[in-house]
Structure formats: structure tokens, C-alpha cells
Amino acid sequence: MVRSTAGTGTGTGTGTGTGTGAGSTGGAGPHDAGGSVADRVVVSQAGVRYGDLTVFDGIDLTIKDREIVSIVGPSGCGKTTLLRSVVGLTRLNSGTVTIDGKPVSGPTPGVSLVFQHFGLFPWKNVYNNVAYGLKLQKAPKEKIEQLVPEYIEMVGLAGFETSLPHQLSGGMQQRAGLARALAVEPQVLLMDEPFSAIDAQTREVLQFEMLRIWESRPIAMMFVTHSIDEAVLMGDRVVVLKGRPSHIHEVIEVGIPHPRSRETLKSPRFQEVTAHVWDLLMQDVIAAEREVS
Ligand SMILES: Nc1ncnc2c1ncn2[C@@H]1O[C@H](COP(=O)(O)OP(=O)(O)O)[C@@H](O)[C@H]1O
Ligand SMILES: [Mg+2]
Numbered sequence: 403m404v405r406s407t408a409g410t411g412t413g414t415g416t417g418t419g420t421g422t423g424a425g426s427t428g429g430a431g432p433h434d435a436g437g438s439v440a441d442r443v444v445v446s447q448a449g450v451r452y453g454d455l456t457v458f459d460g461i462d463l464t465i466k467d468r469e470i471v472s473i474v475g476p477s478g479c480g481k482t483t484l485l486r487s488v489v490g491l492t493r494l495n496s497g498t499v500t501i502d503g504k505p506v507s508g509p510t511p512g513v514s515l516v517f518q519h520f521g522l523f524p525w526k527n528v529y530n531n532v533a534y535g536l537k538l539q540k541a542p543k544e545k546i547e548q549l550v551p552e553y554i555e556m557v558g559l560a561g562f563e564t565s566l567p568h569q570l571s572g573g574m575q576q577r578a579g580l581a582r583a584l585a586v587e588p589q590v591l592l593m594d595e596p597f598s599a600i601d602a603q604t605r606e607v608l609q610f611e612m613l614r615i616w617e618s619r620p621i622a623m624m625f626v627t628h629s630i631d632e633a634v635l636m637g638d639r640v641v642v643l644k645g646r647p648s649h650i651h652e653v654i655e656v657g658i659p660h661p662r663s664r665e666t667l668k669s670p671r672f673q674e675v676t677a678h679v680w681d682l683l684m685q686d687v688i689a690a691e692r693e694v695s
Contacts, residue, residue: 439466440502442590442622443488447497449647450483456647457483459496463641463650465590468620472627472637474679476686479648481626482518485592488624489515501590511539514588518595520579522567528554528578529563535586553581556615573604584615591623598628609635610663617661630683634658634675635666642682652682 441464449459457480465471473481486492488499490508499506501513514535522531532554536546554560557577567575576596583591596612597605609632616623625636633640637656644651658671666672 439468441465442467442469442502443624444500444503445484445488445497446500448484448487448494448499449496450480450487450492451495458643458648460649461497463653465622465624467589467622469638470616470623470625470636472625472633472640473643474627474630474633474640474683475643475648476683477628479643479645481643482594484643485515485594485624485626488590489513489592491515512589514583514586514591516576516579516583516591516593516596518598520567520572520575520599522575522578522582524567527564527566528559528570528581531567531578532581532585535582539586549585549587553585554578556584557581558611571604572600573608576600576608580612580615589621591621593623593625595626595628597632605632612636613660613662620660630676630679631667633679634672635662640675640679642679644682644686654678 443463443465445461445463447459448461448463450457461484463471473484475481483492487494488501488506490506490510490513493507501510504510506513523534526534529550533546533550536549541549551560551563554563557580559574559577559581562570562574562578567578570578576599580596597608600608613636625633627633627636634656640654640656642651642654643649654675656671656675658666658669658675
């Protein structure tokens, strides 16, 4: 059986939203005083409205340190808006987001965002794109000179430091986006459909590289995707958003240990969880099809 917390709801939506920029560094240590894993991100009764449109409301969600929480839901249900509110780019109309106990009211140290369309500056080369967040924080020159090559190497872009984004494939551009987000050594990494604009084979390579990077330095991560397989492969939990306004319909414990590999994709548990998430999301797609036919 798939373990979950239940809810109800139907509906789909339209629209997307992304932005540009990178996060910054800072934040408290990974453990609370008792040595147990700390809550990094706490979203409480969160709601966002745009005019008459209530995108979501009543969202309660906690992301612990060293936990990857995947978020899936129909297009337009507010996944990007939710990430933007955690990184302080979108203001909540109700509820709160706290990072390490501090309320988020604007761009927050220790939180980095990786964008769907890479969000690189087209006129900056790879080195300067990766250095951007550190420079924004006014990090010392020596620190920048140490960290930038380290993260460029980590994402497999060594040798491409002077390339401009347009000279790189989509996969390589997103490697640069990832290096930029990681270079500030965030406590919380938010990823908004990071691999959706990348071809299928490269996407698979990047998924496993991302897991490898995370396994070497596990931090709290919110991973938005429209791929059910990707959500289950990456996530320790999968949050399913549904309804109008959307809300958390179900939270599924994936229950597959790390490290994960291509073998994970063949495991019975992986099949079971993906099938369950598929059922939850397809109910709405089928209902929407009936509405228009
Ligand atoms: N800045 C904005 N102004 C008005 N409406 C917006 C804005 N950003 C997003 N929306 C609307 O909010 C809803 C949720 O958008 P979004 O968070 O991008 O959804 P998702 O990422 O799940 O596809 C959509 O209907 C979208 O059109
Ligand atoms: Mg989106």
C-alpha cells in the first residue's frame, strides 16, 4: 500500500511563471539541539491570490534538512508560485513561510532557486554566471576564486568557463544554472522543473547527477516537476497539488532509500508509487476531457 495523507479536490489550470536570478548563502546548522533532523522550511496555511484568482490556499508543508520533497500538480496549479513564495519573490496573501524559524519576507539568505529556463545572463560567460550569486553577496574575492571552479567542476563544466550560454546545449546551460545555485552553498535548494526544457536522454543523465550531488551534500530540496517518474525518483516524499484553488491533495512517502540509481526505476516500490501518483493526477485529466467533449 502507498502510505499517504489524504485530501480531496479536482481541477486543472493554465499558465506558467518563471524569473531570473540566484539565491544566496547563510543559514543555521543542519541539526537542532537534540541532534535530530531539523525542519528547514515550514509553509503554514499559505495562500496566494492574483486579483479574483486564488491560486492556492491552506498549504501546510514542512521540508526537513536532507529531505527532497517533490511537488507535482496540473499546469497552473501554483507550483512556481509556491516556490517563489518560499524564496521570497512572491508575497503570500495568507499564511507564512519560515526558513530555519525566520519568516520569509523577501529574498532569503541560504535559499537558492534553479529555473526551468535556466535563468542565465546571456552576456555573461559560465564563470561569471556561476560567480553571480557570490558577487551579489559580496563574498571575498578569494572565496569566489575557490568556489566557482569547484562547482563548475562538480556539474561537469570544467573547460567551458569562458563559454557564453548560447554556445552551450540546454543540458549544459542547466548545469551552469545548477552550479550558480549551488555555489552560494545554500541550506535550501528549490528547483522549478529544472530538466523539462532538456532532451530526454540528457534529462536522465542530469537526474542521476543531481542525485549524486545531493547525496554527497544532502540539503533540503523542493523539486517541482510535471514528470511523475522524476518526482518519485528524486523525492523522499511526493506532494500532489490539486483543485481550484489548489491545495495539498495527498503527500506520499516514497520509501526508497538513497543512493538511488537506474535500478530504482525497476523496483516494485517505484512502480507502485508512480502508478498511485498517476491515478491521482489522471482522474482530473480525464474529468477535464469529459468537460470539453
Ligand atoms: N504574476 C502573476 N500575475 C497574475 N497571475 C499569475 C502571476 N503568476 C502566476 N499567475 C497565475 O497563477 C496561476 C499559477 O501559476 P504558476 O504558479 O505558474 O503555476 P504552475 O507553476 O503550477 O504551472 C496561473 O493561473 C497563472 O496564470
Ligand atoms: Mg511552473
